[in-house]
Structures are given as C-alpha cells and as structure tokens.
Amino acid sequence: MKYILQTKELTKVYSMKKAVDNVSLTVKPGDIYGFVGKNGAGKTTFIRMILGLTRATQGSCSFFDGAGDAGDRRRIGSLVESPALYKNLSARQNLELYCIMTGSDRASADGLLELVGLSDTGKKRVADFSLGMKQRLGIAMALVADPEFLVLDEPINGLDPKGIVEIRELLLDLNRKGKTIFISSHILGELEKIATCYGIISSGRLVEEITARQLQEMSMERTMINTDSPEKARKIAAGILGSDNLAIENGILCVSKKIPNIGELTNEMFKNGIIVSGITSDNGGAEEYFLRKMEEGQS
Ligand SMILES: Nc1ncnc2c1ncn2[C@@H]1O[C@H](COP(=O)(O)OP(=O)(O)OP(=O)(O)O)[C@@H](O)[C@H]1O
Ligand SMILES: [Mg+2]
Incomplete structure (x- = not known):
C-alpha cells in the first residue's frame, strides 16, 4: 500500500473564513503523523472532514490507496475532541455497548480496558471520571x-504527566504492531517523542512538513566559537571532534553537535595561537522553529 490517507487541497470555509485552506498531505503506512497547530489552527476541522463528520467545501480525501472510505470503522478508529460517552454507565459498559454498535466482539472490552489503564475502575460511572480517564476510554473505543x-x-489533552507517558507508550506499541496513527496536538513537545513526521498547520494552511529525523537535526545543540582564525579553529575542532557538523558561518565556527569538553577544545586553540573571543550556544530549538513557522503561516 502506498498511502493510508491522502488529502488533496482539502478546504473548509465557515462563513467566508477558511478554517482549513488547501491542505494536501499524505500519511504512509507505519507513520505516526503528528499534526501540530495552535488553538483554532484548523486541526479538528481537518480531522472532522477526513472522517466524514463534516463536509469539505473543496478538495478530496481518500484512504488505503483509494480502496477504503471514512465510514469503515473496522479499518479506521477515531477519537475526535471529547468521546461520546454514556455518563451513567461504567467504562466497561460503555465499551461493550460500543462493541455491539460497531459489530465487534464484546469479549475484547476487558483487554482494551487493561491496555488503556482503566481496568480497575469497576462500577464507577463515567460521570465521575476525570478528563484523562475519559480520554483513555475514548482511545479504547477507537481501538474496538x-x-x-x-x-x-x-x-493527550487533560492527561497528567504520567498519563501522557502511558498514552505515548501505548501509541508506540500500537504502531509497532502495525497501526498507522494520525495524531493532533497544539504542543509539539507532546508528540516529539513518538511522531515519525510532522505537519504544521497555521490559520488553516499546512505551512511545513518535516520528518522526525530532520527535526532531530534541528534540535541539536549548536555552539558558535568566535576566533581570529576560523579555518585554523575548524581544523583543530575537527581533530578533536571529527570533521562532520562543523561549519563556518559569517566567519564564526559553528559546531552542530555535542562538545564533551569545551575546555579541551579552547585550550588546544590557545596553544595553536588562536584567539577565542566568544563562545555562545543554543539548542537549535525545535519548538522555537515550529513557533516561528506557525507565526509565518499567520502573516
Ligand atoms: N462549526 C463551525 N462554525 C464556524 N466556525 C467554526 C466551526 N468549527 C470551527 N470553526 C472555526 O474554524 C477555525 C478552526 O477551528 P478548529 O476547531 O478546527 O481548530 P483546532 O486547531 O482544532 O483548535 P483547538 O486546538 O482549539 O482544538 C476556528 O477559527 C474556529 O472558530
Ligand atoms: Mg481542536
């Protein structure tokens, strides 16, 4: 299969305003596609369109190389905003009911509750659940x-840090078992440990697509060493650190990797008659990069 989901110029207009503007993206088998954007960027609207919960104003969307459709619950599981739950029923009763509604095996309910960490909620009514518990139940329902x-x-909305880690691990595990995942968030950091690629949406537009590897490279620590002799400084740095990820930008040596011992490096430069007049570092700033991209998209 070439793609799981492909959208072409998907657009949604609400009373003159484009909530989603010409979004074309492809989710490939095995991906964990992180869909990142601020509040109001258009994430939910995009997701509702692909799931057929709201009609696209323009554009198209197809699944499984064109062989499936959004209504196929056996192939596509979803959780959009808050899950629709029966408040007076327990987690297990909700799940069993959902199994019946979707023609799935009720016996899977116990395993799913265990999987999302809700197996000890017993008779507790969903009305008395925390937001995080409801989210977990929603994920279980998507997996039915x-x-x-x-x-x-x-x-991950509303989960505590422990819950976030657990859901991340659950998603990674599901992905290892072959499931492709499309997940939205307004916080990049929440997806950073699991996504294999990212799409950034801003004011309805897909402003950037980037792989996890590219992101990792961007997040790498960078040290800028200002000297009176950048080429010579580069040779010395290469001798100690290896020659990759060294560059001279505007006459300054930029080291885009971790330097285990900066003292050793500067000492060696001094010994070779190089004057080091300044050292600064940044962490590449993936989050910063994303924020900038989101800002750009709004202009
Ligand atoms: N039913 C609707 N009618 C009119 N405008 C809508 C409707 N649904 C969404 N919008 C508008 O479309 C834009 C995108 O909203 P959407 O809910 O898709 O954003 P989001 O990225 O999911 O935000 P959040 O992070 O807050 O969930 C917003 O400006 C919103 O006000
Ligand atoms: Mg939303």
Whole structure:
C-alpha cells in the first residue's frame, strides 16, 4: 500500500473564513503523523472532514490507496475532541455497548480496558471520571474494531504527566504492531517523542512538513566559537571532534553537535595561537522553529 490517507487541497470555509485552506498531505503506512497547530489552527476541522463528520467545501480525501472510505470503522478508529460517552454507565459498559454498535466482539472490552489503564475502575460511572480517564476510554473505543488506522484529535489533552507517558507508550506499541496513527496536538513537545513526521498547520494552511529525523537535526545543540582564525579553529575542532557538523558561518565556527569538553577544545586553540573571543550556544530549538513557522503561516 502506498498511502493510508491522502488529502488533496482539502478546504473548509465557515462563513467566508477558511478554517482549513488547501491542505494536501499524505500519511504512509507505519507513520505516526503528528499534526501540530495552535488553538483554532484548523486541526479538528481537518480531522472532522477526513472522517466524514463534516463536509469539505473543496478538495478530496481518500484512504488505503483509494480502496477504503471514512465510514469503515473496522479499518479506521477515531477519537475526535471529547468521546461520546454514556455518563451513567461504567467504562466497561460503555465499551461493550460500543462493541455491539460497531459489530465487534464484546469479549475484547476487558483487554482494551487493561491496555488503556482503566481496568480497575469497576462500577464507577463515567460521570465521575476525570478528563484523562475519559480520554483513555475514548482511545479504547477507537481501538474496538482493531483498526489499521487511528485518527486521534488531541488524545493527550487533560492527561497528567504520567498519563501522557502511558498514552505515548501505548501509541508506540500500537504502531509497532502495525497501526498507522494520525495524531493532533497544539504542543509539539507532546508528540516529539513518538511522531515519525510532522505537519504544521497555521490559520488553516499546512505551512511545513518535516520528518522526525530532520527535526532531530534541528534540535541539536549548536555552539558558535568566535576566533581570529576560523579555518585554523575548524581544523583543530575537527581533530578533536571529527570533521562532520562543523561549519563556518559569517566567519564564526559553528559546531552542530555535542562538545564533551569545551575546555579541551579552547585550550588546544590557545596553544595553536588562536584567539577565542566568544563562545555562545543554543539548542537549535525545535519548538522555537515550529513557533516561528506557525507565526509565518499567520502573516
Ligand atoms: N462549526 C463551525 N462554525 C464556524 N466556525 C467554526 C466551526 N468549527 C470551527 N470553526 C472555526 O474554524 C477555525 C478552526 O477551528 P478548529 O476547531 O478546527 O481548530 P483546532 O486547531 O482544532 O483548535 P483547538 O486546538 O482549539 O482544538 C476556528 O477559527 C474556529 O472558530
Ligand atoms: Mg481542536
């Protein structure tokens, strides 16, 4: 299969305003696609369109190389905003009911509760659940039919740090078992440890697509060493650190990797008659980069 989801120029206009503006993206088998954007960027609207919950004003969307459709609950599981739950029922009753509604095996409910960490909630009514517990139940419901593709709109919303880690691990595990995942968030950091690629949406537009590897390179620590002799300084740095990820920008030596012992490096430069007049460093700043991209998209 070439793609799980492909959208072409998908657009949604609400009373003159483009909530989603010409978004074309492809989710490939095995991806964990992180869909990142601020509040109001258009994430939920995009997700509702691909799931057929709201009609696109323009553009198209197809699944599984064109062989599936949004209504196929056995292939596509989803959680959009808050899950629709029966408040007076327990987690297990909700899940069993959902199994019946989707024609899935009720016996899977216990395993799913265990998987999302809700197996000890017993008779507790969903009305008395915390937000995080409801999110977990929503994820369990998305998994009921053991779908190939999971579409999750801000599933980490409302979870405590421990819950975030658990859901991340759950998603990684599901991905290892072959599920492709599309997950939205307004916080890049929440997706950073799991996504294989990212799409950044700003004011309805897809302003950037980037792989996890590219992001990792950008996040790498950078040290700028200002000297009176940059070429000579580069040779010395190469002798100690290896020659990759060294560059001279505007006459300044830029080292885009971790320097285990900066003292050793500057000492060696001094010994070779190089005057080091300044050292600064930044962490590449993936989050910063994303924020900038989001700002750009709004202009
Ligand atoms: N039913 C609607 N009618 C009119 N405007 C809408 C409707 N739904 C969404 N919008 C507008 O579309 C834009 C995108 O909203 P959307 O809910 O998709 O953003 P989001 O990225 O999911 O935000 P959040 O992070 O807050 O969930 C917003 O300006 C919103 O006000
Ligand atoms: Mg939303």
